[in-house]
Amino acid sequence: ALDIGHDLGRAILNARTFEREHQLVEELQALDTYKSQLITTVAHELKNPLTAVMGHLEMLESSPDLTGTTRSSLQVMERAAQRLGKVIDDLLLLSKVGDPTNPVIPTPVDLRAVVEEAVELSSVAADRKHVQVNVQAPPGPLVAMGDRDELDRVCTNLVSNAVKYTPEGGHVLVRLDACGDELLFSVTDDGLGISEQDQGRLFEEFFRSTNPEAAAQPGTGLGLAIVQRIVRRHGGRIDVDSELGRGSTFRVLLPLRD
Numbered sequence: 038a039l040d041i042g043h044d045l046g047r048a049i050l051n052a053r054t055f056e057r058e059h060q061l062v063e064e065l066q067a068l069d070t071y072k073s074q075l076i077t078t079v080a081h082e083l084k085n086p087l088t089a090v091m092g093h094l095e096m097l098e099s100s101p102d103l104t105g106t107t108r109s110s111l112q113v114m115e116r117a118a119q120r121l122g123k124v125i126d127d128l129l130l131l132s133k134v135g136d137p138t139n140p141v142i143p144t145p146v147d148l149r150a151v152v153e154e155a156v157e158l159s160s161v162a163a164d165r166k167h168v169q170v171n172v173q174a175p176p177g178p179l180v181a182m183g184d185r186d187e188l189d190r191v192c193t194n195l196v197s198n199a200v201k202y203t204p205e206g207g208h209v210l211v212r213l214d215a216c217g218d219e220l221l222f223s224v225t226d227d228g229l230g231i232s233e234q235d236q237g238r239l240f241e242e243f244f245r246s247t248n249p250e251a252a253a254q255p256g257t258g259l260g261l262a263i264v265q266r267i268v269r270r271h272g273g274r275i276d277v278d279s280e281l282g283r284g285s286t287f288r289v290l291l292p293l294r295d
């Protein structure tokens with residue numbers, strides 16, 4: 038009888054702990070939804086006045102009788118407004134790709150074409166600092182099912198980060214391969230590398246490295262958070278292997294089209 042009483046007591050205790058944990062998970066989910074809604078609302082509220090500011094700046098800049106000082110001030114304002122616009126667009130994309138009620142509408146996407154475009158987009162920045170970018174891929178198309186714009190964003194972001202965080206004269210290797218029923222896309226650089234401590238936080242929104250050399254590069258810390266969400270909502274995974282001072286490899290695995 039004592040044993041039964043003891044077991045019953047433990048069962049009740051377990052049930053209560055389970056109920057409390059369940060409640061905590063629900064509270065955290067509600068907070069997360071609230072945070073996403075707040076980000077979307079704020080981003081929308083910022084976007085409209087910014088569009089007006091940019092329109093008027095353009096109009097003023099096209100005026101023929103501006104002094105040199107006024108013109109260069111207007112150009113500084115326009116660049117600042119464009120940077121702000123990019124942050125706002127990234128915030129809107131971050132909440133879009135993190136929204137489970139808005140899933141991907143999958144279409145066949147040839148990752149080879151996506152990778153070639155991403156490399157082309159980074160070529161000006163790479164040439165400027167003499168960073169060599171090479172692509173390694175088997176012949177023929179490699180098709181995943183997904184959203185073309187979102188997969189573009191994944192490749193562009195990882196390739197441009199590799200170029201951005203690799204000093205003058207470095208190397209970037211972009212690999213694409215079929216790996217069983219998955220598609221492997223990886224970007225390796227011999228640049229700044231990432232400390233183990235920072236690797237644990239890389240995919241958090243707004244995270245930027247504490248390494249002064251990396252922090253000296255412009256950025257918002259939203260890129261990898263967006264990339265990870267896109268990869269996850271495509272049923273894939275992403276990881277990083279890096280050593281400070283030696284370089285990094287970002288690896289993305291996506292399901293291949295059946």
Ligand code: ADP
Nearest residue numbers: 198199202230245246251256257258259260261
């Ligand atoms: P951003 O580049 O705008 O700061 P990201 O989310 O793309 O934002 O990257 C977050 C941080 O991760 C960067 O600030 C940088 O410190 C680090 N990082 C990303 N990619 C690399 C890389 N290839 N090599 C070294 N550090 C990197």
